[in-house]
Amino acid sequence: MRYDTVVIGGGPAGLAAAIKASENGGSVLLIEREARLGGILKQCIHDGFGVVRFGEKLSGPEYADRFIKELRRTNVQVSLFSFVTDTHKCDDGYSITYVCRDGMHTVQCSSIVLATGCRERTRNNIYIHGDRCAGIYTAGAAQNLVNIMGVMPGKNVVILGSGDIGLIMARRLTLEGAKVLGVYEAKSSPSGLTRNIHQCLRDFDIPLYLSKTVTRVFGTTRLEKVEISDVDEKMRPLAGSEQLVDCDCLVLAVGLIPENEIARDMLVPLDPKTKGAYVDQNCQTKTDGVYACGNALHVNDLVDYVSESGETAGIDCVKPAHKRKLIQINTEGKLLYVVPQLLDVNSDVSRVVMYFRASEELSAQRLTITADGQTIFTKVYNKLLPPEMERITVDFTQAASLRDLTVKLEDK
Ligand SMILES: Cc1cc2nc3c(=O)[nH]c(=O)nc-3n(C[C@H](O)[C@H](O)[C@H](O)COP(=O)(O)OP(=O)(O)OC[C@H]3O[C@@H](n4cnc5c(N)ncnc54)[C@H](O)[C@@H]3O)c2cc1C
Incomplete structure (x- = not known):
């Protein structure tokens, strides 16, 4: 065929x-x-x-x-x-x-x-030590159990990760009768959208703990407790800060x-x-x-x-296939990434959709796209958050030369 x-x-x-x-x-x-x-x-x-x-x-x-x-x-x-x-x-x-x-x-x-x-990243990806017991799920596996199979993954749940998937699972498990003991986040600010913090946690009185992570799990056959530690600004656990939380389910929403x-x-x-x-x-x-x-x-x-x-x-x-001429799109400043990373100048360049994320929470930023030193696009952002992807449409036909393409994010 x-x-x-x-x-x-x-x-x-x-x-x-x-x-x-x-x-x-x-x-x-x-x-x-x-x-x-x-x-x-x-x-x-x-x-x-x-x-x-x-x-x-x-x-x-x-x-x-x-x-x-x-x-x-x-x-x-x-x-x-x-x-x-x-x-x-x-x-x-x-x-x-x-x-x-x-x-x-x-x-x-x-x-x-x-x-x-x-x-989804798993327990092994983030090096959680301890027993190999049942009751530890990625958020997607827990979501599949609850929403597709009609099975509860646990009764007393700890959620690691405050991205949107972790927040949505905190609400979902609460609605289905579980006690969500807390959402723990290693970063000093939540990763999910602000509206999800309100609608999924605050509205249901679910606590959010920042700058904390799960460092060890305990359980002979089923999970019995997790060890929570404070972390420093580089997200390294701080010795002496450990505390134990009794639970039968750990949901990992860690990326x-x-x-x-x-x-x-x-x-x-x-x-x-x-x-x-x-x-x-x-x-x-x-x-x-x-x-x-x-x-x-x-x-x-x-x-x-x-x-x-x-x-x-x-x-x-x-x-029909054509011979492409690919030009690298360079990035400068606090950009996590830009997609696409390449421009085919032998193809239509008049309405190029580009997506980008900032590498950290930033306010008053200017995004500028230059071609051979000529500015062809600029936009000001009052606030940029890494969890929120930005989308722009750029007309590269304005450029006198399509060499040395750069996307730059800088203070306004
Ligand atoms: C657990 C989880 C929860 C999410 N919740 C939300 C949410 O609440 N809101 C939101 O906007 N986004 C959510 N997302 C993001 C969501 O993944 C995207 O919005 C969207 O579904 C991605 O679409 P996709 O087609 O790229 O990938 P997917 O939806 O993941 O589809 C990929 C498909 O490829 C198939 N596949 C993979 N490899 C092969 C292979 N080798 N052979 C054959 N088939 C293959 C898979 O079976 C799957 O059906 C969630 C993601 C995850 C992982």
């Missing part, structure tokens, strides 16, 4: 990419390892999805459903329960092998869209990492700042014909932008 494009991952990014690729005339295969399309949205039953795109507050399944219905109106072929095991370059594109219920299949395609989402096993296997260059691939404005990686979008590209805070990057990849991946 041969397709114009194969999209790997049926979450919001993959759905958007497959729909756009098909609408633009491509033959598309969408491969998803789970039983249903929708990705992580299937288990996010709280509302707040789609405000930017639809001007409505949808739940995760409602948001996904809109795209699944749209997908059904296209000719996209969907293969569920299918796991990609091998991808490699062949004479006229790529060869993809996947395993599904009726065996192993190999298909050929001209382009690949990687929309594999992200993984997401773009899932890039396939990209790594294909030797697609990855950006150490985003942990996703380096891409140009069309979401094409440094490897011709391989695209990345959604959380596989960088961890997004709004699903609306996940869909947007999927659409960008989907539109471009079925266009």
Whole structure:
């Protein structure tokens, strides 16, 4: 079998990419390892999805459903329960092998869209010592148990991490009857959105403890208690500050990492700042014909932008291939990262959507984009917070020369 494009991952990014690729005339295969399309949205039953795109507050399944219905109106072929095991370059594109219920299949395609989402950091990633007992879950696993399986992960819960997923799980577990003893955060300020601090913690009297972390867990078969320690400004535990908290469940909401096993296997260059691939404005990686979008590209805070990057990849991946000329976009100042990191000057540069995050909480900042010393974009921000991703649209056609591109963040 041969397709114009194969999209790997049926979450919001993959759905958007497959729909756009098909609408633009491509033959598309969408491969998803789970039983249903929708990705992580299937288990996010709280509302707040789609405000930017639809001007409505949808739940995760409602948001996904809109795209699944749209997908059904296209000719996209969907293969569920299918796991990609091998991808490699062949004479006229790529060869993809996947395993599904009726065996192993190999298909050929001209382009690949990687929309594999992200993984959660686990206990091992953050070096929590102690017993190997039951009752320790990542937030996504706990969310899956409660929202999909209808099973409570514990009764007395400690949550580590004050990002949005940790805050939403604190509220969710409380609503289902658990006692959330506290949300503990190693940083000196909460990581989640301010509205989530109010709506998920304050409204439910759930305490938030800052500059503290879990350093050890205790339990013979089931978790019995955790050791909490204060941390210094570099987030190192302070000896002598340990206190024990009795609990039967520890929920870890300590960050997401773009899932890039396939990209790594294909030797697609990855950006150490985003942990996703380096891409140009069309979401094409440094490897011709391989695209990345959604959380596989960088961890997004709004699903609306996940869909947007999927659409960008989907539109471009079925266009006839052209010789790209990639220019590096440099960063200066307190920027955590900028996506895209590359500009293909042989492609449309008139409406380039760029996403960035500040590396720390900042006030009164000016973002400036220069091309060969000429300022082509500037915007002032009263406040920038690392958890809140910013989006801008830049017209690079104003530049006299598209050399030495720099994005700079500085005090106003
Ligand atoms: C636990 C958790 C909770 C979240 N809660 C929220 C929230 O409340 N609000 C919010 O805006 N965002 C939330 N997010 C962020 C959310 O992930 C994104 O908004 C969005 O779902 C990302 O879309 P995606 O398509 O990039 O990835 P995903 O939704 O993760 O979809 C990726 C898909 O790829 C499939 N896949 C991966 N590898 C393979 C393979 N090798 N072969 C076949 N299929 C594969 C997966 O099964 C999955 O279906 C949460 C994320 C996590 C991890």
